Amino acid sequence: MSNAAAQTGSPPREAIALENLSVYFGTGANAYAAVAKVNLRVASGEFVAIVGPTGCGKSTLLNAVAGLLRPAQGRALTLGRVVNGVTHEAGYLFQQDALMPWKTALANVAVALEVRGVARAEAEDRAQQWLARVGLAGFAARYPHQLSGGQKKRVALAQTLIRDPSILLMDEPFGPLDAQTRGLMGDLLLQLWQADRKAVLFVTHDLDEAIALADRVVVMSAGPAARIVSEHPIDLPRPRNVADIRLDPAFHALQRAIWNDLRTEVMKAFGEQGDGVLQAGASA
Amino acid sequence: MNRLVLLTLQVLVAVALIGAWHIATTYQVLGDVKNIRFFFSTPVDVALKIWKFFVTGMIWKHLWITLEETLLAFVIGAGSGVAVGFWFARQPLVAAVFDPYVKMANALPRVVLAPIFMLWFGLGIWSKVALGVTLVFFVVFFNVYQGVKEVSPVILANARMLGMNERQLLRHVYWPSALSWMFSSLHTSVGFALVGAVVGEYLGAASGLGYVIHEAEGTFDVTGVFAGMVVLSAFVLIVDYAVTLFERRLMKWRPGPALNETPPKW
Numbered sequence: 001m002s003n004a005a006a007q008t009g010s011p012p013r014e015a016i017a018l019e020n021l022s023v024y025f026g027t028g029a030n031a032y033a034a035v036a037k038v039n040l041r042v043a044s045g046e047f048v049a050i051v052g053p054t055g056c057g058k059s060t061l062l063n064a065v066a067g068l069l070r071p072a073q074g075r076a077l078t079l080g081r082v083v084n085g086v087t088h089e090a091g092y093l094f095q096q097d098a099l100m101p102w103k104t105a106l107a108n109v110a111v112a113l114e115v116r117g118v119a120r121a122e123a124e125d126r127a128q129q130w131l132a133r134v135g136l137a138g139f140a141a142r143y144p145h146q147l148s149g150g151q152k153k154r155v156a157l158a159q160t161l162i163r164d165p166s167i168l169l170m171d172e173p174f175g176p177l178d179a180q181t182r183g184l185m186g187d188l189l190l191q192l193w194q195a196d197r198k199a200v201l202f203v204t205h206d207l208d209e210a211i212a213l214a215d216r217v218v219v220m221s222a223g224p225a226a227r228i229v230s231e232h233p234i235d236l237p238r239p240r241n242v243a244d245i246r247l248d249p250a251f252h253a254l255q256r257a258i259w260n261d262l263r264t265e266v267m268k269a270f271g272e273q274g275d276g277v278l279q280a281g282a283s284a
Numbered sequence: 285m286n287r288l289v290l291l292t293l294q295v296l297v298a299v300a301l302i303g304a305w306h307i308a309t310t311y312q313v314l315g316d317v318k319n320i321r322f323f324f325s326t327p328v329d330v331a332l333k334i335w336k337f338f339v340t341g342m343i344w345k346h347l348w349i350t351l352e353e354t355l356l357a358f359v360i361g362a363g364s365g366v367a368v369g370f371w372f373a374r375q376p377l378v379a380a381v382f383d384p385y386v387k388m389a390n391a392l393p394r395v396v397l398a399p400i401f402m403l404w405f406g407l408g409i410w411s412k413v414a415l416g417v418t419l420v421f422f423v424v425f426f427n428v429y430q431g432v433k434e435v436s437p438v439i440l441a442n443a444r445m446l447g448m449n450e451r452q453l454l455r456h457v458y459w460p461s462a463l464s465w466m467f468s469s470l471h472t473s474v475g476f477a478l479v480g481a482v483v484g485e486y487l488g489a490a491s492g493l494g495y496v497i498h499e500a501e502g503t504f505d506v507t508g509v510f511a512g513m514v515v516l517s518a519f520v521l522i523v524d525y526a527v528t529l530f531e532r533r534l535m536k537w538r539p540g541p542a543l544n545e546t547p548p549k550w
Binding site: 097 | 436439442443444445447448449452457464536537539
């Protein structure tokens with residue numbers, strides 16, 4: 001896989017740019033501001049993770065970049081172009097199962113190429129290669145319900161990456177998996193990403209995962225009208241191993257620094273859910 | 285439960301029922317045997333009658349007619365149900381406009397339509413097919429409508445992100461989803477097609493299983509009625525089994541029933 005930016009010669013420096021972006025749900029007096037005035041830039045080849053309390057609008061940001069949501073104010077740009085409709089340069093890995101249950105693993109991956117006009121035989125050939133890259137060479141004929149949660153995620157990863165998108169949007173993709181599988185999926189993702197360095201915007205509520213994977217961690221405030229609280233460059237050496245890096249002292253220093261910001265927001269979000277008692281604990 | 289034990293128990297139920305029937309119509313237990321025989325016939329007579337149906341070959345013609353009506357009613361009803369269900373689900377305005385009429389038409393007991401269909405389509409197979417179609421159509425229509433409307437939004441968003449246009453979404457997402465809902469109602473709709481055919485024949489026809497039963501009833505031939513019913517039930521079981529085989533082939537992507545449906549008893 002060659003870098004998409006390298007093919008075009010002069011790569012746009014910014015893969016993703018959010019400019020003063022606000023998204024509302026509903027209209028009129030009942031409008032709910034999910035995110036307000038967010039500014040964020042992701043360089044091409046950069047891996048950025050967004051962390052924040054639940055319900056803070058992390059996924060909303062991704063959907064705005066993907067073109068699945070229309071911003072109320074401001075704009076999102078991908079590769080220098082304003083997002084207006086579904087962004088075809090971006091691949092999107094969803095938290096929930098998004099595979100078509102009536103297609104086999106192979107057909108699910110191949111269809112990503114077929115819809116672009118690649119002939120079926122070639123599409124299946126390349127899909128088979130991608131299944132092998134995510135470690136599922138022997139599972140091509142299985143239907144999604146015959147795969148485990150981690151295997152389904154790997155098929156989804158192959159389905160997204162086979163199109164060679166220059167931007168990868170990931171919405172807590174490993175959230176539903178158990179801790180061990182999550183670590184392994186992180187390693188697989190890093191290994192695939194290392195090969196051609198796409199720009200990644202990775203949303204998670206798991207700070208450890210964010211630090212282990214990303215070049216930069218962005219902390220979002222509690223909703224409504226969530227905004228970016230702080231940004232932290234992660235200068236841990238690559239290639240990384242998700243399980244081992246957690247033992248690194250530098251990892252702990254970063255974890256402490258970011259958690260300091262994140263904790264305030266998490267407690268705020270918790271308090272808004274009507275549990276006032278815990279706010280007292282937050283200040284302790 | 286062991287398969288053999290289950291089968292034995294199932295056979296035992298049949299033996300007990302038929303045995304009771306035989307005793308009540310042969311020995312003086314519940315009163316006058318002659319009287320009881322008039323109303324209930326006897327298992328032996330019914331068996332002989334069925335034997336005669338097949339030996340003389342008269343039943344094949346009727347079975348064939350009923351099967352033909354059932355299949356036609358199913359194909360036409362399911363086809364139009366899929367088409368209209370799809371159309372309504374993709375055009376919310378159309379669905380909203382027709383909603384009260386669809387509900388009204390579905391609320392109507394279909395049997396009252398039978399005389400009208402006789403008038404319109406005559407006493408041949410088509411009036412029975414029409415009756416079956418009105419039954420099948422609504423089952424398939426409601427299922428497909430629901431199926432297309434309730435396609436998982438995540439699967440849809442994912443398909444869009446993969447670059448699918450409207451036509452490709454229709455082919456790769458909406459269509460398989462609608463079909464899966466149609467197949468989930470397959471047993472019901474095939475059953476309804478058969479009900480339409482038999483009820484239609486019963487109300488006025490010159491052939492078919494419904495006609496055989498109706499004719500026997502007209503001459504107080506209880507043996508003939510029972511024999512017709514047994515043949516009809518066997519016919520339904522065979523059709524239903526064929527549907528199951530068909531379903532298994534087409535719906536292999538569906539998760540099967542859980543392995544342990546009941547917790548083990550220690």
